Amino acid sequence: MTTEETVSKPSNFIRDIIDEDLKSGKYTKIITRFPPEPNGYLHVGHAKSICLNYGIARDYNGEFHLRFDDTNPTKEEQEYIDSIKEDLKWLGCEWGEHEYYASNYFQQLYDWAVLMIEKGLAYVDDQTADEIRDTRGTLTEPGKNSPFRDRSIEENLDLFKRMKSGEFKNGEKVLRAKIDMASPNINMRDPVLYRILHEAHPRTGNAWCIYPMYDFTHGQSDAIEKITHSICTLEFQDHRPLYDWFIKVLPVPAEPHQYEFARLNLTYTVMSKRKLLRLVKDNKVNGWDDPRMPTISGMRRRGYPPEALHDFCERIGVAKANSTVDFSLLESSIRDNLNLHAPRFMGVIKPIKAVIENYPVGQHEYFDADNNPEDPNAGTRKVKFTREIYIDADDFMENPPKKYFRLSPGAEVRLKHAYYITCKEVIKDAQGNITELRCEYDPQSRGGSSPDGRRVKGTIQWVSAEDGVKAEIRLYDHLFTVENPDKVEDGKDFTDNINPDSLQVVTDAIVEPALAELEPGTTAQFIRLGYFCKDKDSKPDKPVFNRTISLKDGWAKTLAKS
């Protein structure tokens, strides 16, 4: 019998194209690129593109370039450049020496623009932005030629040079390609190549006051870097003819090709930089790295492992159909990864004190607790057991329903790693709130099983009242209450769908002391509760944890069904 070890490598239509290009000898080396505009933070949609581009370069022994598409200084900032690089590194991308900026090519692009003029393929237009818009035509009607379209080459050359030298104000003139104002593809109706922007650029400072447009920049930058497969999202499909036109008309050093795939949409969130920026600017969240944000930095702070994001990007596939992925698919990748790798600890979010009446006052002992049942190499740690402990309020019910096998009066439950205990008495305050549980333990059940072999179904976590540490816990839920936040009635917008309960802060949780020692950024499992990531806001005496994701709750499901 033979078992075929098929390591599932991602397959998609782009890789199919690359396979063919390699097979036909069109290329011998594949070069891809990730081309962010530094005008915001990266989000999980970018992660999809990164995994696609970087994954291809890696799997085909090719080359991966990071290229900032920094052609619009009115929106771009160094802070964004820095954050993008940090996020890419965290995702495990290595671009080595291949860090590029479209702004590196400004001079070459300018020279090519001059060449376009010389070939009669570009002209300086004096029309205002409004006039250009009004003469562009509509989806069904052709546009009208600009009255400046037939200027002489000499005049165009002169004007363009004067645009560059700063003689004109913003908006006074633009350089346009001379293609076809009647083209059914609006992108071909004499697109603007250069606009005047008296604005300092994060990289080039005040060296330029004219900046190339995306269409005049992207393909040529690809060609300069000898990118073989320029992969972008669907909305650029209409730009491909223009992309190809520049490549054909200009003496570029290579002939790259553009391929488009569908961008990622996720339920319960928004995925446009514009909207994410708004959430940040309007203080709907606490910054770009708020753990509720779908940004890479938000997910990092939330405690999502980068490997889980890779796994997710692999699972969703790459295709051309618009789609919205269930958030639960992302959660599945997160849980799968964390289950295997996250160390386990005990903590209680809503502590109730339980006193083990028959456990001697002043006595204590240590139990060995496995750090990760999924990973024998994770080892064990000591947890301290004492007469007074805390358990979670959710693990006790005075009047439990059927099949509830946690603690209740007279019921027996197993304390994880320790003993069986039985609740003997419930102490309440004047208002009737439970303040303390009086319990008894079975000394025979040390380690969590008894010689008589009796079955105790329920196992709960606990923390010693002697060495438990107080902690702040931030419980997160979806940022929006509906699957598609953009679907709103007239007069409303996506912010009307913000979930008012997306963040709940618990300040008096109690956790094992070992958790206070964890490095910020570490994600651990709190047994039976979920995964929690130590936040950078932690203080030595007051650790702070972000709930990354809860554990699946089978009990909640059976409750819901009954």
Add this chain to the structure above:
RNA sequence: UGGGGUGUAGCCAAGUGGUAAGGCACCUGCCUUUGGAGCAGGCAUUCCGUAGGUUCGAAUCCUCCCACCCCAGCCA
């Protein structure tokens, strides 16, 4: 009434003329010192957007139609 795309299960997604992969979700059991995890099974009655056609045979080829997405920035 222009151009460019896309329609396979609740959500993603393979499939490229030979009789509908896989994952998520969901449902059943089993197991369990996390009601987690794991294991076993179920989950598109040949309706693969719809209607025709070609073919021994069609999700795959052809034709009509329908639905949805993108494009009229001196944004990317």
